[in-house]
Amino acid sequence: MTEPLIFELSSPGRRGVTFPEPDVPRAPLPVGLTRTILPLPELSEVDVIRHFTRLSQLNHAVDTGFYPLGSCTMKYNPKVNEETCRFPGFLQLHPLQPFITVQGALALMYHLQEMLNEIGGYAATSLQPAAGAHGELTGVLIILAYLRDRGETQRNKILIPDSAHGTNPATSSMSGLTVVQIPSDKRGNVDLEALRAECDDTLAGLMITNPNTLGLFDEHLGEICHAVHQAGGLVYGDGANLNAIMGISRPADCGIDVMHFNLHKTFSTPHGGGGPGSGPVGVAQHLVDYLPGPIVDIIEKSDDDLPPLFSFVTPPKSIGRVKAFHGHFGVFVRAFTYILMHGADGLRRVSEHAVLNANYLRVHLRERYRIPYDRVCMHEFVAEGHWPDAPDVHALDISKRLMDFGFHPPTNYFPLIVPEALMIEPTETESKATLDAFIDAMGQIADEARNNPERLKGAPHKTPFGRLDEVKAARELVLCCQLTEGPAQSEGA
Amino acid sequence: MTEPLIFELSSPGRRGVTFPEPDVPRAPLPVGLTRTILPLPELSEVDVIRHFTRLSQLNHAVDTGFYPLGSCTMKYNPKVNEETCRFPGFLQLHPLQPFITVQGALALMYHLQEMLNEIGGYAATSLQPAAGAHGELTGVLIILAYLRDRGETQRNKILIPDSAHGTNPATSSMSGLTVVQIPSDKRGNVDLEALRAECDDTLAGLMITNPNTLGLFDEHLGEICHAVHQAGGLVYGDGANLNAIMGISRPADCGIDVMHFNLHKTFSTPHGGGGPGSGPVGVAQHLVDYLPGPIVDIIEKSDDDLPPLFSFVTPPKSIGRVKAFHGHFGVFVRAFTYILMHGADGLRRVSEHAVLNANYLRVHLRERYRIPYDRVCMHEFVAEGHWPDAPDVHALDISKRLMDFGFHPPTNYFPLIVPEALMIEPTETESKATLDAFIDAMGQIADEARNNPERLKGAPHKTPFGRLDEVKAARELVLCCQLTEGPAQSEGA
Amino acid sequence: MFIPHTDSEREEMLRAIGVESIEALFQDIPEKQRFPQLELPPALKEMEVAQELQTFASINETSNELTSFLGAGAYNHYIPAAVDSILRRGEFYTAYTPYQPEVSQGTLQAIYEYQSLMAALTGMEVSNASHYDGATAAAEAVSMAYHHFRGKRTKMVISNALHPHYRETIRTYHRGSEVKIVEDDKQHSEKFERLADLIDENTALVYVGYPDFFGRLFDLTDIANSTHGAGALFAVSVNPISLGLFKPPGEFGADIVTGEGQPLGIPLSFGGPYLGIFTTRKEHVRRMAGRLVGETIDTRGQRGYVLTLTAREQHIRRERATSNICTNQGLMALAATVYLSLLGSGGLRQVAELCYHKAHYAAEKLTALPGYSLTFPETPFFNEFALRCPRQVKDIIAFLLEHDVLGGYDLGQDYPGMEHDMLVAVTEMNSREEIDLLADRLAEVSYD
Amino acid sequence: MFIPHTDSEREEMLRAIGVESIEALFQDIPEKQRFPQLELPPALKEMEVAQELQTFASINETSNELTSFLGAGAYNHYIPAAVDSILRRGEFYTAYTPYQPEVSQGTLQAIYEYQSLMAALTGMEVSNASHYDGATAAAEAVSMAYHHFRGKRTKMVISNALHPHYRETIRTYHRGSEVKIVEDDKQHSEKFERLADLIDENTALVYVGYPDFFGRLFDLTDIANSTHGAGALFAVSVNPISLGLFKPPGEFGADIVTGEGQPLGIPLSFGGPYLGIFTTRKEHVRRMAGRLVGETIDTRGQRGYVLTLTAREQHIRRERATSNICTNQGLMALAATVYLSLLGSGGLRQVAELCYHKAHYAAEKLTALPGYSLTFPETPFFNEFALRCPRQVKDIIAFLLEHDVLGGYDLGQDYPGMEHDMLVAVTEMNSREEIDLLADRLAEVSYD
Ligand SMILES: Cc1ncc(COP(=O)(O)O)c(C=O)c1O
Numbered sequence A, B: 001m002t003e004p005l006i007f008e009l010s011s012p013g014r015r016g017v018t019f020p021e022p023d024v025p026r027a028p029l030p031v032g033l034t035r036t037i038l039p040l041p042e043l044s045e046v047d048v049i050r051h052f053t054r055l056s057q058l059n060h061a062v063d064t065g066f067y068p069l070g071s072c073t074m075k076y077n078p079k080v081n082e083e084t085c086r087f088p089g090f091l092q093l094h095p096l097q098p099f100i101t102v103q104g105a106l107a108l109m110y111h112l113q114e115m116l117n118e119i120g121g122y123a124a125t126s127l128q129p130a131a132g133a134h135g136e137l138t139g140v141l142i143i144l145a146y147l148r149d150r151g152e153t154q155r156n157k158i159l160i161p162d163s164a165h166g167t168n169p170a171t172s173s174m175s176g177l178t179v180v181q182i183p184s185d186k187r188g189n190v191d192l193e194a195l196r197a198e199c200d201d202t203l204a205g206l207m208i209t210n211p212n213t214l215g216l217f218d219e220h221l222g223e224i225c226h227a228v229h230q231a232g233g234l235v236y237g238d239g240a241n242l243n244a245i246m247g248i249s250r251p252a253d254c255g256i257d258v259m260h261f262n263l264h265k266t267f268s269t270p271h272g273g274g275g276p277g278s279g280p281v282g283v284a285q286h287l288v289d290y291l292p293g294p295i296v297d298i299i300e301k302s303d304d305d306l307p308p309l310f311s312f313v314t315p316p317k318s319i320g321r322v323k324a325f326h327g328h329f330g331v332f333v334r335a336f337t338y339i340l341m342h343g344a345d346g347l348r349r350v351s352e353h354a355v356l357n358a359n360y361l362r363v364h365l366r367e368r369y370r371i372p373y374d375r376v377c378m379h380e381f382v383a384e385g386h387w388p389d390a391p392d393v394h395a396l397d398i399s400k401r402l403m404d405f406g407f408h409p410p411t412n413y414f415p416l417i418v419p420e421a422l423m424i425e426p427t428e429t430e431s432k433a434t435l436d437a438f439i440d441a442m443g444q445i446a447d448e449a450r451n452n453p454e455r456l457k458g459a460p461h462k463t464p465f466g467r468l469d470e471v472k473a474a475r476e477l478v479l480c481c482q483l484t485e486g487p488a489q490s491e492g493a
Numbered sequence C, D: 001m002f003i004p005h006t007d008s009e010r011e012e013m014l015r016a017i018g019v020e021s022i023e024a025l026f027q028d029i030p031e032k033q034r035f036p037q038l039e040l041p042p043a044l045k046e047m048e049v050a051q052e053l054q055t056f057a058s059i060n061e062t063s064n065e066l067t068s069f070l071g072a073g074a075y076n077h078y079i080p081a082a083v084d085s086i087l088r089r090g091e092f093y094t095a096y097t098p099y100q101p102e103v104s105q106g107t108l109q110a111i112y113e114y115q116s117l118m119a120a121l122t123g124m125e126v127s128n129a130s131h132y133d134g135a136t137a138a139a140e141a142v143s144m145a146y147h148h149f150r151g152k153r154t155k156m157v158i159s160n161a162l163h164p165h166y167r168e169t170i171r172t173y174h175r176g177s178e179v180k181i182v183e184d185d186k187q188h189s190e191k192f193e194r195l196a197d198l199i200d201e202n203t204a205l206v207y208v209g210y211p212d213f214f215g216r217l218f219d220l221t222d223i224a225n226s227t228h229g230a231g232a233l234f235a236v237s238v239n240p241i242s243l244g245l246f247k248p249p250g251e252f253g254a255d256i257v258t259g260e261g262q263p264l265g266i267p268l269s270f271g272g273p274y275l276g277i278f279t280t281r282k283e284h285v286r287r288m289a290g291r292l293v294g295e296t297i298d299t300r301g302q303r304g305y306v307l308t309l310t311a312r313e314q315h316i317r318r319e320r321a322t323s324n325i326c327t328n329q330g331l332m333a334l335a336a337t338v339y340l341s342l343l344g345s346g347g348l349r350q351v352a353e354l355c356y357h358k359a360h361y362a363a364e365k366l367t368a369l370p371g372y373s374l375t376f377p378e379t380p381f382f383n384e385f386a387l388r389c390p391r392q393v394k395d396i397i398a399f400l401l402e403h404d405v406l407g408g409y410d411l412g413q414d415y416p417g418m419e420h421d422m423l424v425a426v427t428e429m430n431s432r433e434e435i436d437l438l439a440d441r442l443a444e445v446s447y448d
């Protein structure tokens, strides 16, 4: 049963919510500026609730089952986070209230900044960026501002490993930089020679993801950073994979000058069906002055009786703000709750078990799937979803078939350096029982690839929808609907 | 895919929630009293959330679709109710707090008592009863206390129409009364002659449901009450069907001495998968002193500056409390919110549209289904789920087949006076579009009864479960499970 | 709003019915009684009603704003956020009794799990799907005992230390029946001698609290034996949290266990809705009141669940039903199920221990104050104890309230002669500082 | 807790992997940098963390406790309870970007509906699935205009009355590019003459606010014509609530409409997460950034939805992508979708009217006070207006705060010379009494 569109459920004149009559005189409306038609759907509250309740049930989500979507850290989102972020003392704060009225919120942001500094090894962090990619843009602009400040206007080249996420090159070109792609070596590390060859005085820096998108900790990370620094460049760290290394290794200690955190990955804030995220950016001491503002600082130290006084300050050479207001505060509250519940040991345990789970899957799956860079991995690994003796079966077919077992598929076709990539990130919140069931399903699929490939090509079979025609969508480009009379109720039989 | 039992998902040593270590010294435990085994399941939070999320999706509910379960008033439950009842100022109140600290809660209860008095026409209302049946018990005990108080110990007979809900006779025998069943007449009213014949000096009273369970307003209600009163008995009103008559007719005005309200039906509080309900009991002036205590009253009137002071008081001849504390306060908050949102006109509109919807369905369904007492109905009506020319098809088959169209079936096999009863109560919150879709489905089913009866006998087809073997359940009586090793994850294919 | 009809739809519907107006649908109602003008406050919009209710709520002082040591049958425990996140699912809370199992497996399996958890927790064999609360569960236990002996035994021997509300509810429920309630007095010794003395061959049931209203825990072996020796049934009312640490009544041979389930993840909410626990032995299942879920299979061979033994219930058996109960506490039973699933055996034990240790710390602190002592110094207790005070408890409570402390419960309200005894409850929510604060405040209370 | 591993499971897993200990999995990390001891506060249990966060929250004074007239880009509107009840559904908020449409139709259809609603509201043809907020949506509009002219036009003419944060964000985003931002001054007349003067053949984009930062509403016909006359694109930043009452930018010929979606059912939450609205004309769809959902069918013939035109995006096109955006504001877009579905055209119009009438009542009341006047007396406004005050706004705000009133926004912070101008916002949440109270308080403010 498909669900009608909200517009198709509309009946003219119906009302879901109404508001009081004005308690003030009506003012005349400006002539010529008022709108004549406002084609929004008209429904009762029950229609709206049913519609979205039924829609929700068509989703796979962390709350309904395993979601090993590589690079996305689909860990469980603790329910207490959803309560704390809704405390009226947080939810009903206007971003521009006088700072004296929001000391609790500022204190929370300050402590979160400090915690992230500690986890990453950084001197300062701005919470403003809205997501990972936004953090990248912020970080690269900081690098550029730093270099320009030193008069190094010729530095316009940025190095990006071929395993990098698409946001890295996209960010770089948004920032006006020229991207040079660096190949990976046989062990899945950045090819050190290729990198060194590009380390000249046009170098602005390197964007590196570590652990990288193969799930591997680069064995030459120190040398890589050293080479870039030697050439006068800076190193940007894509922190998407921080979940592997909290309390295990601090990016700043390894030479990464600036990095974004993904609160929506590492720190358990929900992905929201696509967002919101939050991508705070941490920087080493030499970049502190360039952070986007404002950030929270203590403007009067605490004394015996009084707590410290917090306020917003803008760093002296700030690149400027990267969005309105102060960032995704509601996400901060969740992440702060999460960090408080874990402490240093707890966060290390998180990373340890994320890595344990990934390796457990890896050693079991390599019996049936080729794993191109097969060494101890961090929080994720990449398998090949293809076999020479089952030429018609592709990673996509495996993914679709996994849905029949109640699993969300791994990330497909990324990173680009592995053909038919299946990028698998179990996270630490999954139990051995779930991993075992996934291993069984993957085994059965490997069998079916040989015995019954049609079962895979036709998958999924047990989901509410079969495969969707993406070509038709792109060709016809029906991107929104109009108010029409439509079926009000889906039918049986 | 069936969902494993919570016990089957357990892994010894796993923890969903943990608590802090004691901040006080440990006290020695009493010898010989401590427990050695505590066989509860052990899961992580994500396992628990997934389990109950998946379970929930196996339910039909008002929030997922039409639920015309007769006699249950499955109207939409406004979402704002779910917020107001969770305000910390309500949720975190202990029932035994000094009354001076709970004036807001007492004021709310007082106003709700007054509102119910006004809606029913009563002199006083106790909010204590937990549900309809509990209200019945309360009301019948009040009648008995009143009669006994007047020395009428011989009055042990209670009259109950044959259309009554099972709780009415069950209540009566719990109260020590002898039940005499009164037949219905051809128009679905209480058979007045039969009633009069039983009106003697052993009569304690009559329990009447009006509108009755056929959905009909008894055409002789005044005469019925008069006859009972003449004989020295009292009239109890089962208020299950109040949704038809708010602002239309007040039970007390018609001669009903005592009645329960169902906040979980008429006043939109959610049914909770079986409860909680709330069954406040309203009484006419002569019964006021017998109400179960405590009820809320004003003990100091308001004056210019101060609001009135509310407190609990126990009526002088109270039958005693019928439960611990003061009733289902969380349900009161919802009902109070609902009444405030409607006002007098709004409640009347509710009843008007409940009746409109029922009659709209009735006139359409009578084209295909026999409606034994076919006259203008109130908020519901009863159809026969059987045709002479489709002898194998029964009300149950129709009900199961309706599920395939996304509808919850009507109430089956009640009231007992209609063979193969399908008791249909749409409520006012359903739109014409939904009713039309239901009419279409019922029409299609009437066709299938002749053309394709197997389709009905085998129904439902599109639900996650097929018909369940009730005989096996009653024979084997497996009523709880033990800790066992079980499948941790359901399987595909 | 909640009535979706547009004007034109309404017209169309009236036309289909064949009447001119909605009013015409109400001809069966005598004109005199038709369309009364109700006097109710003017209708508020959602936005206004939310503000209005907030006003009511904010007038109250909550157990969170105050430092609370109030228990007496309802306890301030921590409720993990996951509990409410499940209870807020519309599929659970906007469904009703699972009459139609094919579209109600969520509710049915959850009830089955609830039954299993309650049986495990109390050490019994079967549980029903819930009663209204601890008080009505107790009243239903009395009915069950009465029916068990087919009315041939009418005496119910009930400990005076059972919650006063429960005892009163039992009496109210059985006003109209032949049942005779007898009680001992509160001072009965650990051996329940006074209670045992009341048992005779007309005794159908012996009822005790465990912990009792004063928080006391007794070894129930002897009283269970005396009861069974007289051929009567033995019933125990429990605080379910205590069963995380203490022997379940089933191990003492209880025939019926009832209790207030509120501590299992259900908010205080000024007294309700709560949860009536009811478990018993399998041999009594047909006389047990309330709904019951059993395992079975469906036509596709899948394991599933249905309401079973419905022939006991009012909608089938009518005046011969075991009880009139219909709507029960479904959602509250779900809360308890989720709560126990989250805590598991380790978590429940932890909560029970925290309550126990903190209550004992409090008892030690408070009895160290001059003028204060334990009312029952010899008896073990769980998380609540009676404290003999140097002044009338009602004055002490008023004094404490001035300092934003919700003192305990004034036992003089229910037990004449105990006007100096305060029932003090401590849970995992009370910190050591709060207990010390209580001690400091109580130290300030001068002698009469 | 959140790591489900029991000790024995951990052992078994390590054995399967073939390592002795978890530490052994981290050999690739140089020892020197391995296992730093982090200094973080000690771990709290859920029960403690809930209390701790409550402490942080309670230190703040909320817009509900105070009487608030603060807007300036974020508004205190009523959010119907049904919105959050949908947002709390785990199926929505714990899913991610719907890469796998077969198990993501809930999210996909909701986005499609969001796109449809935004297109309808703004009077445009297509909408993306969201940007981070109104500021970054504006910055992306500038990028789009730049790419539209393939870098051949580099000048962006931006109204100085666009939200200061948006203007700053645009500048930050385009620090590294050739884009040149030019602004007029805030005093431009209704005809946008000053802005029009800046347009030339190198102009790619002209950007105005509607309402602008000062709450003002202008007829955009002429400036749209001037813009198009020069061959440039015309972009408008909106407050979506105002579009319940006022002509949508599409009717004025806008090429791009952006805006802050927060007023559509999203809580203030100290500034985020909010919602960046972005709509445009179909011809520009391939250069629009962000995700996009399109209709299609599945193998069973059912209508369904997929992410489409993904070739524009970073994960396919990498350094040639339209933007780097990946994670967006999915859940906030859902909030707006539910909000608009609940209100419908009637409800949205009602909210817009309430804001309009109340703001105008406030303007009348306040300008009747001696020393107060409208800064822009000639121009229509929506729900916000600049009030010229007899004293520095910063003093007025401090004075009002003493009386628990959150005054408006101090325009002097962004506009030198406007230290006496306060931006006052009024929504349906402000009662007449509150407005009168503000007037009373402002009357007490004496002249300098
Ligand atoms: C490796 C990597 N880098 C960057 C990003 C972009 O982060 P965001 O989606 O939060 O913008 C992602 C997102 O999945 C990623 O996996």
Ligand SMILES: Cc1ncc(COP(=O)(O)O)c(C=O)c1O
Binding pocket: B071, B072, B131, B132, B133, B134, B165, B167, B168, B209, B213, B238, B240, B241, B262, B277, B278, B279, C325, C326, C327
């Ligand atoms: C007519 C009638 N009377 C009484 C009851 C019992 O009410 P409750 O279930 O609230 O105890 C019902 C319940 O459905 C009913 O329909």
